[in-house]
Amino acid sequence: MRRLLLDNGALTALVALVVAMSLLSGDFLTTQNLLNVGVQAAVTAILAFGVTFVIVSAGIDLSVGSVAALSATVLAWSATKEGVPVAIAVLLAVATGIACGLVNGALVSYGKLPPFIATLAMLSVARGLSLVISQGSPIAFPESVSKVGDTLGGWLPVPVIVMVAMGLVTALILARTYIGRSMYAIGGNEEAARLSGLRVKRQKLAIYALSGLFAAVAGIVLASRLVSAQPQAAQGYELDAIAAVVIGGASLAGGVGKASGTLIGALILAVLRNGLNLLSVSAFWQQVVIGVVIALAVLLDTVRRKAGASAGTPVGSTSSGAGRKGPQALKYTLAAVVAAAVIAAVSLWNTGGSGSSTKVGLSLSTLNNPFFVQMKEGAQAEAERQGVKLTVTDAQNDASQQANQLQNFTSESMKAVIVNPVDSDAVGPAARAANKADIPVVAADRGVNKADVATLVASDNVAGGRQAAKALADKLGGKGEVAVLQGTAGTSASRERGQGFAEGIKEFPGIKVVAKQPADFDRTKGLDVMTNLLQGHPGVDGVFAENDEMALGAVKALGGKAGKSVSVVGFDGTPDGLKAVGDGTLYASVAQQPKELGRIAVRNAVAVADGKKVDSLVKVPVKVVTAKNVKDFG
Secondary structure (H helix, E strand, O other): OHHHHHHOHHHHHHHHHHHHHHHHOOOOOOHHHHHHHHHHHHHHHHHHHHHHHHHHOOOOOOOHHHHHHHHHHHHHHHHHHOOOOHHHHHHHHHHHHHHHHHHHHHHHHOOOOOHHHHHHHHHHHHHHHHHHHHOOOOEEOOHHHHHHHOEEOOOEEHHHHHHHHHHHHHHHHHHHOHHHHHHHHHHHOHHHHHHOOOOHHHHHHHHHHHHHHHHHHHHHHHHHHHOEEOOOOOOOHHHHHHHHHHHOOOOOOOOOOOHHHHHHHHHHHHHHHHHHHHOOOOHHHHHHHHHHHHHHHHHHHHHHHHHHHHOOOOOOOOOOOHHHHHHHHHHHHHHHHHHHHHHHHHHHHOOOOOOOOOEEEEEEOOOOOHHHHHHHHHHHHHHHHHOOEEEEEEOOOOHHHHHHHHHHHHHOOOOEEEEOOOOOOOOHHHHHHHHHOOOOEEEEOOOOOOOOOOEEEEOOHHHHHHHHHHHHHHHHOOOEEEEEEEOOOOOHHHHHHHHHHHHHHOOOOOEEEEEEEEOOOOHHHHHHHHHHHHHHOOOOOEEEEOOHHHHHHHHHHHHHHEOOOEEEEEEEOOHHHHHHHHHOOOOEEEEOOHHHHHHHHHHHHHHHHOOOOOOOEEEOOOEEEEOOOHHHOO
């Protein structure tokens, strides 16, 4: 047994995680939740299969997340905007992924660039092209392709089938093909491989092209789940993919790795995130826990390798002799039997749910923004007052991650779900799944499209944008030059606030908008972007930032000009923003009262969970706060 566990470190870690989560949460070991885990692992696993080829050959590919987003955007744009037949659009998407991979391979093989630099450049290029093609907005996915994100027979998720199929293809390529053997040879010793007659440069082209192909498939699966191509989708997924490959036993030095290990690595990450959601672990602590578990899993694998080396076992060898195939198969069978027995025992021991108290789930688009932190605080205060258990999750501005969180809430049998969408279209399928499970959905701050919501608790972003335009125009006396700092491209808040401001500023022909640049709702980026804009437009008279964080960054860039020769208007009414208004450096902020929004959302969620009627739309008052009324605002 000791030998079995040491030889299969990643599998041991996965079994231990499953057992631990099953003991800690009665909602974990259910058929529906395990299928959720499979769906949530699918995109990462498919990306990781492609990255496995690269890592086995001693390379690295940081571009797979961006290539996935670009491929999905090409498919949606060509099929819906340009009228290209869907079959050809799919081929174009796949060709896009392969082309990106070939460029990476050419830069590495013929351009002599380090793989890290070449793929880092492609990460930026592919993401930029995705934004250019989509103009920063999500594009509806063709209905026929969206079925890839559905289920077969009403229960078997298609993404899981695609994941298994791509895993089998990966295993076949690695174990049974010339290029697969070439990967191990190049990763083991590139110079020896070249001297042995391998055309290393051509092989690397093919290896990176395969990685691009798998990224394209992952992008299609991801967009199908979200029924839209998101230009900002799959951000950071390249790190998850690399982590899955390494957790699965591959070596970043090359020459070692297999498809089964990569699949196990992806499942470990999915089980971890799913379980932590079910256990209501803080969104901030989740990142800490995931990092620790990744380190422990790799450490366990390192111990296994040292043990194998000391026993004279050729670790990672692809040709350890036909005589070892029988014992290896026996060990894997034994491991599967042990895992199944333990899981079955735990399932029988812990069959109930995780309690009968009223449970409400809240999925926020991000907690990296004071506005949503305040919304969370208001929601938690109301939940405590109502005596309900509130689980808060952070989608980190990732529509796919938010879909996973809503699936987890559904598995956990929440009495109601509150969602602050990253994107109104992308959250639709997960909200419909909650509808099907008779779990009422409350939308907060942003609406949910193509799903039934009990109520929408929100401020009017478009109206707020118009108010900001009027306030800035009045301050400038109806004439001058204005710069606009936009939020994260593709988000509904940025689109709506920008739309309202554009509509409002048209009423003042003496005001000219001289520049618009995204700063991603981030204070540091607001500082950098505003600094750059001032080089080209030193005479700017006013600035509109689509949130207070960017506005405060602009104030820092303007220095002594802020509040004197240049007027800055923000949005959200955060504590730091209101303080700047009081100090005079920020002229105004369109305040939304996020704490009140969170309180009202929970109040309505509890009401619908109890079967009470609520209004379909609840408006939280919005007002422009200036130095004149900032002391009266709370």
